[in-house]
Amino acid sequence: MSEYFKPLPKPTPTSRPFWEAAKRHELTIQRCGACKSFVYYPRDRCPKCFSDQLSWQRVSGRGKLYSYTVVRRASARSFADGPYVLGIVELDEGPRMTTNIVAAPEKVRVEMPVEVYFDDVTPDRTLVKFKPA
Amino acid sequence: MSLKGKAAAIGIGELKPVKEPGDLTALGLMARVAAEAIADAGLEKKDIDGFLVGVPFSDPGMIYPASAAEVLGLNVRMLNQVDIGGASPAGMIWRAAAAIDAGMCNAVLCVVADLNKSGDQRPPVISVQREFEAPYGNIGANCGYAMIAHRHMYEYGTTARQMAKVAVDQRANALKNPLATFNDKALTIDDVLNSRMIVDPLHLYEIVSPVSGGAAIIVASPEVAKRAKNPPVWLIGAGEYANHSTITYAPSLTESPVKPAAEAAFKMSGLQPKDMNLVCPYDCYTITVIVTLEDAGFCKKGQGGPFVAEHDLTYAGDLPCNTHGGQLSFGQPGLAGGMSHVTEGIRQLMGRGGERQVKNAALAYVNGNGGIMSEQASLILERRS
C-alpha cells in the first residue's frame, strides 16, 4: 500500500465510536433521547435541545446529495493529486455530512441518491464516503 | 437601546494592495494605515482612546491587541480583537459605536492588515474541522462557496452567466479605482466563463485573489465628529448573526445568516433596501453577492441571478454595487479585504469617490461576511446633509 499523505481524523473521546464503527464498515451516528434528532458530527450535548441523552445508533447509509463541487485545483497541496468530488450528503435520517463522492465527476448531480462507501485509507482509519446508489 | 446615530466614521486609511509582500510586515502596514486614518480624520494619535484590531493570518498571536497597541504607541480605554472572519471590519464599526455609546471611549481606531504568504492552504485549526472536514479535502473557502453556487443553481436556476455578471460590473468599477489590484482591463462575461474552472461551478475570475495590504477606520463620538475634517458618516443601523461555521451544518446552503443581520440593521435604521443609494456586499466569490443581495432584501429569494443580470451594478448604474471593484478586483489583503467594503461605503458618502462617485450618495448598505456565509455583520451608513 502506498503511503497516505492526506489529513487523517484524530478521534476524540466524543467521536471515537463513530470512527470505530466506520472501521467495521458500519455508519453509526448519535441520536438524542430527548428530542429524537439524529446528530452529526458527534457532540457531547444535542445541538438542538442541549440534552446530554445522546446514544449511538446504526443508520441506513442512504441519502441524497445536497450539493457538491469538483475540486479541480485544490487549496491544499495534499489534495493536489487530481480532481475530486467534495459533497454534502443529507442522510435519510436527516443530518448532513461532508464527504467525498466516489464517482466520475461528470456523473454527479445535485439531489442524486447515494449510499455509503467505506474507504479504508490506512490500516487504522476508514473514511466515510458515498457513491451513487 | 439602539446605536442609531451614536457614532460616526470620520477618517479612513487604505493602501493599494501589492501582490508580493517583499519586506512589508503586518504591524508595519497597520502603523501606516493608522497614521493615514488619524490624519484623514484631522485627529492626533493622542485622541485615539479605543482600539479594535484583527489578527493577521501571517503574524498570528494571542493577547494581540495590547501588543499591537504598544507597537503603535497607543494608550487606550478599550481594546479588543475582533475575530469574525471577513465580517470583522464591519463588526468593528458597531462594536466601536457601542463602546462609544457606553461612554467607554471617544475615538476608536479600527485596523486590519495582512501579508499574502502564498503557498499551501493549511488544514483548519479548529479540532472538529480537522476531524470531519480536512480528511475529505474541505480545506479553504473555495469548496464551500462552490457548493452554495451549485445548490443555488439547482434550486433557482441561477446561471453561470448571471454569476459572471457580478465580476464584470465590479471590474468596470475597479477601472476607476486607482487602489484596486486589477484595474487595467475590462472583463466580459465570456472572459469570466473562459477563465480556468477551479471548483465547479466557480471560475478563476469569480474567486478573490490574496494580496498584501491594510486599512483603518476611525469611529468617533458625536463630539469628536464635530471637529473632524471630513463630513461624518453616521452608523444608523447594525445587525449581526451566525448560525454555523462549516457550511455543511448550516440550516440552508442558499438562505444565509445575512437575512437576520440585515433585518436587524434595517430595523434599527428605520429604512429599507430600496432607500439605499449604494451597496457594498462582501464579495469573496460572485455567488456571495447574489446570496447577500437576496437575503438583505434587495430582491426576492432565488431572484438574485436575474437581479444582477438586469441591473447595472456599476457606479453609474441603477444599483451601484462594490464601487471600489469589490474584493474580486480590489484584491483580498486578509481582513483588509473585508474592510474595503466599509471604507468604500464611507468614501462614497463623504463624496470622495473620485471618478466613480455615486451621484447624491447619502445612504449605503454594507455587509461583512466571515467564513463560508457564516458570521454576518450588516451596517447602514448615512451622510447627513
Ligand SMILES: [Zn+2]
Ligand atoms: Zn435533542
